Amino acid sequence: MTLLKKKWIVSLLFIIVFTFSAVNLQAWTEHPLVTYPVMTTLTEVHDAQPIKVESIDSFLIQEGKKLEQLLAQEEEWARKNLKSYAPLPDSLVFTVTGKSEDIRLRFCQAIRINPRVTFPLHLQLIPGQDKAGRNTISPKNLTFLRDVSDWDRTVFVQLKEGELVRPLDVVVSASDEPDLLGLDIGLFADNGTNWGGKYGFGEQPFGNPHLEFGSQAPFHMGFYHESGIMYAFASFLKKAYPEYRIHLYKKLAILAFQTGHPYWGWRFMGWGLHYMADLTQPYHATVLPGVSSSYAIWINTIDMIDIHSPKANAIQLVSNRHLALEKFLQIIIQKAYRNKETNNPILAALQSTGKIPPYEDTFPRAVVSKLAHDKAKETDEALGKNMPEQFVFDPNFELGDSPEREQIVEKIRAEKGQVAIDNLVMLCRDLLKPFATYGHSYVQKILQEAK
DSSP, rough: HHHHHHHHHHHHHHHHHHHHSOOOOSSSSSSSHHHHHHTTTTTHHHTTTOEOOHHHHHHHHHHHHHHHHHHHHHHHHHHHHHHTOOOGGGGGOOOOOOOTTHOOOOHHHTTTTTTTTTOOOOOEOOOOOTTTOOBBBOOOOOOOOSGGGGGGTTEEEEEETTOEEEEHHHHHHHTTTTIIIITTTTSSTTTSOTTTTTTTEEEEEEESSSSSSSGGHHHOOOOOOHHHHHHHHHHHGOOOOOHHHHHHHHHHHHHHTTTTHHHHHHHHHHHHHHHEEEEEEEEHSSSTTTHHHHHHHHHHHHHHHTOHHHHHHHHHHHHHHHHHHHHHHHHHHHHHHHHTTOOOHHHHHHHHHOOOOOTTTIIIIIIIIIHHHTTTHHHHHHHHHOHHHHHHHHHTTTTOOOGGGGGHHHHHHHHHHHHHHHHHHHHHHHHHHHHHHHHHHHHHHHHHOOO
């Protein structure tokens, strides 16, 4: 039984790795598209007075001692509250040394993000937004990422230290930075980086450790609600870190606000919102949407006796559906901004101002990811019903390699009709509603505690 279990785990791990290899691991492509409407409904964000742009070095140098205390408290909180948390090695603990030349590196190591991040001063604009006379900049000049194709049509503008900027623009822009800047890339021992082996996370628990975006999977996905039998065979699924990031950036934002560094308060807030939005995506909250635990066990088992096609087919279909959902939302919402569609159901849902519960640190796991997980089957069925047949039912078709993905809306209309587009719009609306509620709650919590 032990040998069989080990073989089964290896087989399941292959499914997870391969599935996550086939798509870009961004839950929602271009986070500002969904962050902007949420933030505009908060008067404390929308009406906030302009703030001065500040470099990360300025913040770190001025607040080193308080940062040292905060990060020590964060480590204590994570060890106490996150069951599968990998403790920070003592050698990486942030301390005040009086040396400014390496303070950025020491900060990156202490919060365990990619040390190649340069913390550029910039804004990422939503479609149609005025550049306000600022110079544009290529995404290639903002990040070390090799593939920036998802931002080919996105406008970025440069900021200068000391200039005034709207807090709304800062938090919205920052909500894409965990993806764009590659904060969580290469952090595991088997990622082939100099720092991965030093950070203490061990080997990557899931996702493909050899692919650029694949290495960020455990920070942007939270499989908190799988079946008991799935955890029995694959306990590595519990090693997920979105909660760690959400809490850390909440506390960093509060510190920045309290110490007179509002630019970094808004920017850290945007980072935290990124992971909250990620957890609303069923493909980031469920291992294999549309594939039951019993079927996953079955296809793993027969794969071990050389019947490979059921597993291969399931992997490809899940991958295609994941990408189809992301690409559909991106194109639909970009169009809504360009055409100023004020009645767009997705934007309307994100601007919803219903009852906002006081934020609790349990929300990301117990509420946001649970809602997404519970909608996984419905989402899978909706994609099967409303997407082009080839995109979601043909295991021999690779959507990620096809230029046709950019015409996904036109192909849906041609094959399934406008009603299918409307159905998918309503699906996206329902999936993103929790971000409106709990994104509001997260922001209000930060601003209240910062007073």
